[in-house]
Amino acid sequence: MSTPPVAVRPQPVQSVQVRPDKPRNGPKYAIAIVVLAGITVWSALAVEVDVAALFRNANNASRTLIQLVQPDYSFIPQTMPALMQTVQMAIIGTAISIAVALPLSFLASRATNPNKTLLAVVRFIMNVVRSVPDLLYASIFVTVVGTGALSGIMAIFLFDLGIMVKLISEALDGIDRGGQEAARAAGATWLKANRSAMLPEIAPSYLSQSIYVLELNIRASAVIGLVGAGGLGMLIDKVRTFYQYHYLSTVILEILVLVVLLELLSSFTRKRLLT
Amino acid sequence: MSADAPALVAARDVARPRKPWRLARKAVWIAATVLVVAAFWSIDISWSALLTMPQRLVHYLGLMFLPPAWAKFPDAFSATMLSVAMAWLGTMIGIIVSFPLSLLATRGLTPFFVRLPLRGLFAVLRAVPEVVIAVLMLSVTGLTAFTGALAIALGSMGTLGKWGYESFESVDTGAIEAARAAGASRVQVMRWGVWPNARPDVLAFWLYRFEISVRASAILGLIGAGGIGKMLIDNIQFRVWDVVGILMIVVVVVTMTIDQISGMVRNRIINGYWQLPLISAVSKVVRKVKR
Numbered sequence: 001m002s003t004p005p006v007a008v009r010p011q012p013v014q015s016v017q018v019r020p021d022k023p024r025n026g027p028k029y030a031i032a033i034v035v036l037a038g039i040t041v042w043s044a045l046a047v048e049v050d051v052a053a054l055f056r057n058a059n060n061a062s063r064t065l066i067q068l069v070q071p072d073y074s075f076i077p078q079t080m081p082a083l084m085q086t087v088q089m090a091i092i093g094t095a096i097s098i099a100v101a102l103p104l105s106f107l108a109s110r111a112t113n114p115n116k117t118l119l120a121v122v123r124f125i126m127n128v129v130r131s132v133p134d135l136l137y138a139s140i141f142v143t144v145v146g147t148g149a150l151s152g153i154m155a156i157f158l159f160d161l162g163i164m165v166k167l168i169s170e171a172l173d174g175i176d177r178g179g180q181e182a183a184r185a186a187g188a189t190w191l192k193a194n195r196s197a198m199l200p201e202i203a204p205s206y207l208s209q210s211i212y213v214l215e216l217n218i219r220a221s222a223v224i225g226l227v228g229a230g231g232l233g234m235l236i237d238k239v240r241t242f243y244q245y246h247y248l249s250t251v252i253l254e255i256l257v258l259v260v261l262l263e264l265l266s267s268f269t270r271k272r273l274l275t
Numbered sequence: 276m277s278a279d280a281p282a283l284v285a286a287r288d289v290a291r292p293r294k295p296w297r298l299a300r301k302a303v304w305i306a307a308t309v310l311v312v313a314a315f316w317s318i319d320i321s322w323s324a325l326l327t328m329p330q331r332l333v334h335y336l337g338l339m340f341l342p343p344a345w346a347k348f349p350d351a352f353s354a355t356m357l358s359v360a361m362a363w364l365g366t367m368i369g370i371i372v373s374f375p376l377s378l379l380a381t382r383g384l385t386p387f388f389v390r391l392p393l394r395g396l397f398a399v400l401r402a403v404p405e406v407v408i409a410v411l412m413l414s415v416t417g418l419t420a421f422t423g424a425l426a427i428a429l430g431s432m433g434t435l436g437k438w439g440y441e442s443f444e445s446v447d448t449g450a451i452e453a454a455r456a457a458g459a460s461r462v463q464v465m466r467w468g469v470w471p472n473a474r475p476d477v478l479a480f481w482l483y484r485f486e487i488s489v490r491a492s493a494i495l496g497l498i499g500a501g502g503i504g505k506m507l508i509d510n511i512q513f514r515v516w517d518v519v520g521i522l523m524i525v526v527v528v529v530t531m532t533i534d535q536i537s538g539m540v541r542n543r544i545i546n547g548y549w550q551l552p553l554i555s556a557v558s559k560v561v562r563k564v565k566r
Contacts, residue, residue, distance in 0.1 A: 043360035043361070043424075044360075044364055046356065046360035047357065047360050047419075048419070050419075053416065064415055065415060085319075087314070088318040091310060091311055091314040095314075095315075127531055128531070131490075132523070132526065133490045133493045135406070135494040136493065136497065136507060136523070136526070139511050140511065140519075143511060144331050144332055144335050145331070149319065149320050150325070153320075219404050223407065226406060227497060227508070240410060252411070255402075255407065256402050260402050263402070
């Protein structure tokens with residue numbers, strides 16, 4: 001035992017034997033690639049890929065494209081009401097949805113809701129709410145409450161609710177539960193423990209997700225108007241049906257500017273919040 | 276000990292540090308509140324419509340789901356499959372195009388004059404919603420399911436490109452350095468230094484992007500690109516509510532199923548075991564990672 005280790009040069013052969021076997025993943029990868037390629041071929045057949053069709057009416061297309069790359073800036077004053085409405089819809093939708101989402105996310109997190117049945121029910125409902133696309137909500141609300149900003153706000157609200165509850169409840173799942181445990185041990189009810197120990201922990205991420213949702217909403221509220229729910233989308237639909245492509249590209253440029261501005265604001269504030 | 280107690284209580288208010296007065300934070304809060312109030316106050320909405328809304332909503336939900344038109348299920352299902360195909364093809368094209376581009380946009384791997392234009396391209400593609408891309412494309416080519424897939428491909432290029440270079444930049448630099456020290460070329464550094472580290476994240480967000488694309492493809496249908504969205508908007512316009520009901524059921528079930536499958540694969544990629552996300556959400560079943 002006490003003999004000092006003898007410096008022996010390891011034989012190359014030995015070192016090869018010590019090395020662990022390379023895992024044989026070849027067959028697994030092959031199966032995965034075949035499955036993926038199969039699905040891709042199926043989807044290509046289903047959507048009837050036809051590259052030639054893209055060029056068939058090239059003549060027509062070039063005229064449209066020329067109009068599109070010449071946005072008519074004199075149209076901007078006329079878009080202002082729709083632009084305002086888009087921003088208003090986004091802000092109101094965000095405000096309502098983040099207010100409703102906060103208690104719901106506490107119900108939807110394993111860490112803060114001890115009642116397994118209620119947890120499963122809330123989770124399931126939120127999954128359903130999240131799997132309906134925003135434009136579909138909008139088109140249904142347009143028929144229920146009529147065209148205009150109200151149906152847009154309702155659609156944005158439901159759409160955000162799903163996202164917010166998912167993000168916040170996952171944040172709740174991830175945080176350290178020591179404070180909550182201490183509060184429970186000191187005799188607090190679940191509500192009090194969550195309020196005093198869990199809420200402060202997720203406050204920064206809650207705010208940052210709220211800003212993220214506002215950013216999403218600007219995008220969404222510019223689009224849901226396509227089915228009649230107010231805002232810039234309604235304008236897009238209008239100029240598109242009249243083939244006014246130089247107006248169309250003006251509106252799209254406006255959306256672009258709006259989204260980029262909000263993205264800058266959002267990434268700046270979120271960086272401040274999370275560090 | 277007990278003699279000290281009253282003194283401690285009395286000293287508490289003095290000893291406790293003063294709550295910091297954060298002017299900027301207060302200002303932001305006030306600004307946000309004003310903004311929200313102003314938006315509520317200025318928007319042109321007849322809020323009274325909200326009062327009758329629950330009643331109307333129940334009425335329409337009744338028309339949709341009591342009972343849904345089960346006879347239309349086969350049509351609804353095949354239309355949804357077309358939407359899924361659109362999403363898959365679009366995401367695939369997006370992945371194939373964006374993957375090399377995002378490697379080229381990674382800081383530290385390529386010079387700035389390659390990197391910056393690509394980043395700009397990704398940013399523009401991300402800023403334009405898919406529906407708007409589709410509206411633009413449809414005015415050029417006419418709207419088919421294939422155009423829808425291309426619109427999704429363009430949209431996913433934006434997000435995938437950004438997520439791609441972000442995760443390539445966040446990999447541990449050790450492996451890159453080692454590869455460089457061993458004399459690897461630029462491509463070899465990407466292959467052996469960057470890719471093995473970034474692979475799980477990249478695969479995970481490819482899956483996540485597919486989930487987004489499934490939703491986007493349903494939306495594209497609403498403006499005419501075929502699939503479930505087209506069937507939905509047609510039936511909503513003609514007020515065939517029981518068909519709308521079955522379509523919504525199919526959309527929700529298919530979307531949730533795809534989310535679960537993709538979540539399961541993602542669990543396998545990131546955590547190393549198979550588990551349905553719905554199960555792991557409710558009860559944390561910790562399984563040993565097989566090694």
